[in-house]
Structure formats: structure tokens, C-alpha cells
Amino acid sequence: MIFEARKTRTDQWVEENSRRITEQLTAMSVYREAERILAYADYNHEVMTRFLIEAAWRDGKEVAVPKVVGKEMVFHRLEDFSTLVPGYYGIPEPASGEIVDWEDALMLMPGVAFDPELHRVGYGGGFYDRFLEKHPQVKRVAVAFSFQILPAVPVEETDIFPQAIVTEERTYIAEDCGHYL
Numbered sequence: 227m228i229f230e231a232r233k234t235r236t237d238q239w240v241e242e243n244s245r246r247i248t249e250q251l252t253a254m255s256v257y258r259e260a261e262r263i264l265a266y267a268d269y270n271h272e273v274m275t276r277f278l279i280e281a282a283w284r285d286g287k288e289v290a291v292p293k294v295v296g297k298e299m300v301f302h303r304l305e306d307f308s309t310l311v312p313g314y315y316g317i318p319e320p321a322s323g324e325i326v327d328w329e330d331a332l333m334l335m336p337g338v339a340f341d342p343e344l345h346r347v348g349y350g351g352g353f354y355d356r357f358l359e360k361h362p363q364v365k366r367v368a369v370a371f372s373f374q375i376l377p378a379v380p381v382e383e384t385d386i387f388p389q390a391i392v393t394e395e396r397t398y399i400a401e402d403c404g405h406y407l
Contacts, residue, residue: 228247228339232271240371243394244274247369248298251334251392254282256351256365260332262288264301264364267310267318272336273369281306293319299353300325329361335368335388344387344400346367349377358386367392369399 251257263282265275282289290301294314302320304310306403313319335354339347346368348354358364368388371396 228374232371235271235371240271241274242349244268245277246394247273247275247371250296250394250397251278251367251369252285254367254390254392254397256332256367256390260287260365262326262327262331263292264290264331264333265297265304266292266293266334266336268336268363273371275334275369276307278334278369279307281377288326288328289319290328293355294351294353297351297353297356299357302326302404314393318406321399327361329363332365333358334368337370337374339374339376340368340388340391340398341368341379342398343378344377344389344391344398345381346385346387352366354385355384355386357385366390369393374394400407 231275265279268274268276279289281284289304291304292299302323303326304316304320304323309323310318311321335346337348357397358366368391370391370393372393375391375393389400
């Protein structure tokens, strides 16, 4: 259902709404106060992160993006989009570069579907959950289009959820996180 809805969106729609999401996210205190951003490189009509990464660079923030290594995800500093190459399942990943291990960072989480309770359904690999289990101090904000917000999504015991979800229409924030988001 969500994948079909993503396919029906035009490139222009995805770009316009990704820009709206970027505007909302960059206005949040959790973004303004972050010195480091753990972003993902978007793929296949996900929320485009290019605009947010470019804003972070303009704002003097460090940025890193993930690379899948076996069953784990490691983050490489990103200073130029030209260093990204197709990786795991064709998703853009850094070809090389400095691996970073930041605890004090803001992570942008992708996902397939979410619900208003901030539950997240990923792509099934568990990469974000395993990474976040080892990095509990990382602040977590998911970015999604409004059509990805469902009334409820399935939850697993090992899931680590975002503390906020930013869509083009509204922002959902966990009750215990409003003070820093």
C-alpha cells in the first residue's frame, strides 16, 4: 500500500514536499542545537534528504550517512554527494571516507510506515534498531510523507522508535521529548 502510494507521486511532488519537511525540521530546536547529523541518502521516492544535508552544511554542521557492512550500519562523514555510490539494495552509500561514531547527534530515520504513537515500520533489516541500541544518546527524528502515517502499525519488542516524526503537514512529538524538540 505505502510502496504503491510512493510510486504514484511525481518527482516534483516528492521534491516539493521534501522541501516542506526540510523547512519544518530545520526550524526545530533539536536541529538548531545539533552539531552533527546522521542522515540517510534517500532512494526510490523516500523523503529527499539532499535539502536537509545541504542546509546542515550551510549551517556549519557535520553530516554522516550510513553504509551497510554485514548486518550492521556504519556512518561515514559526507562532504560531497559525488562520493555516494549504489550499495545495499541499490541504496546510495559512501564509497569510502572517514567512519564516525557520534553519540551526540541527530539521526534522521527513514521508514515505510508510521503511526501517531511514533511507531515505525522499517524495511525489515533491523539496521537502525541495532545501531540505536548501541547509541542510545542519539536523538531520533523520522521524516515521512503524510500518506505514510497510518492509524496503527505493527510493533516488535526490539523496535526503537523516533522521538518525533516530521511530515509535510504536521509534526508528531513524543510527550517526554517536547522539551528539546
